[in-house]
Every structure is written in C-alpha cells, then in structure tokens.
Amino acid sequence: MxxxxxxxxxxxxxxxxxxxxLDRIDGAYFTRWRxxxxxxxxxxxxxxxxxFFSFLYYFAKGMWEKGLLFMTVYAALGMALGAVGVPGVLVWFWVGALCVACAASDYYKRVEHGERIWPWLARRMPGFLxxxxxxxxxAVVALGCHVAIAVQT
Known part of the structure; x- marks a missing residue:
C-alpha cells in the first residue's frame, strides 16, 4: 500500500x-551512514x-517509475550482453544486486518525500519519459525485443 x-x-x-x-542518518542522502x-x-x-524479484519488487512497493526503469535496464542489458554470449541469469543477478542496494532508500524516499524518479535522472530525461x-x-517495447531475441536463439 x-x-x-x-x-x-x-x-x-x-x-x-x-x-x-534512516531518519537518524538523514535517509534521503545517507550523510551519516558511517x-x-x-x-x-x-x-x-x-x-x-x-x-530475488528486482523490478517486480519495485512494482509491489508502488515505485512504478523506478521499477519500469529497472525493467528497461534489464531488457537492454539482456539484449546487449546476450549478443556476446553472457547468460541471462548473470544479467538478472546484476540487476537484482542493483535493486537490493537501492530499494530500501528508494522506498524511504517514496514514502517520506514522494520521490517517483531519481532527481538526477529526471533532469536528463525527455519529457514523455x-x-x-x-x-x-x-519498458514494454524493450522487454518485448528482449523476449523476441531470446526466443529466436
């Protein structure tokens, strides 16, 4: 919810x-993490x-925009690295590691500050994104391309 x-x-x-x-360490910026x-x-x-669930976890927590970005990253990396022979499970592992490192602070920023997308990225994104x-x-186009390529190989 x-x-x-x-x-x-x-x-x-x-x-x-x-x-x-996270409140004790200024959770939005982790200034006192040490x-x-x-x-x-x-x-x-x-x-x-x-x-384990990477972008699906983001969807479940209501962080749709970040989840869609992770889904796009997964699909793009899957296509690029799959083209050179890297197994898809390694791509899933890498995206999962990125999600586990970011999810707690992202959820904190979503609940406490209403953050929907990372500010540093939002400034660089075209308006429709x-x-x-x-x-x-x-994300759906990227994932569709990824699946289409995977099915053909």
Missing part, C-alpha cells in the same frame, strides 16, 4: 524500524526480496 509523503501508518513494523534508522553499526547498515540499507505511461511504453 502506497502512503502519502510522510505517512508511515500503513507500513509494516520492519519498515518502520528501518525508517527510524555512524551506524554493521548490523544497522545491513538492516536499513538492504531489502533482500528486491534481489517523465510519466509512468511513457516509461511503461519504453
């Missing part, structure tokens, strides 16, 4: 604890289900 910015009422207890840790113990870093910084439908079209 997606919350309005600043709303933690519907969050699971594990996410509330994680958000409390103040945490190793256990707190692991608890606050990594969302392990994101490793700043909307969920625009990103969806690009």
């Amino acid at each position: 997606l919350q309005a910015p600043g709303g933690r009422d519907g969050l699971a207890e594990s996410w509330r604890r994680r958000f409390e840790i 103040e945490l113990s190793e256990a707190e870093r692991m608890r606050a910084g990594l969302a392990w289900p994101a490793f 700043r909307s969920t439908p625009g990103l969806g079209v690009v």
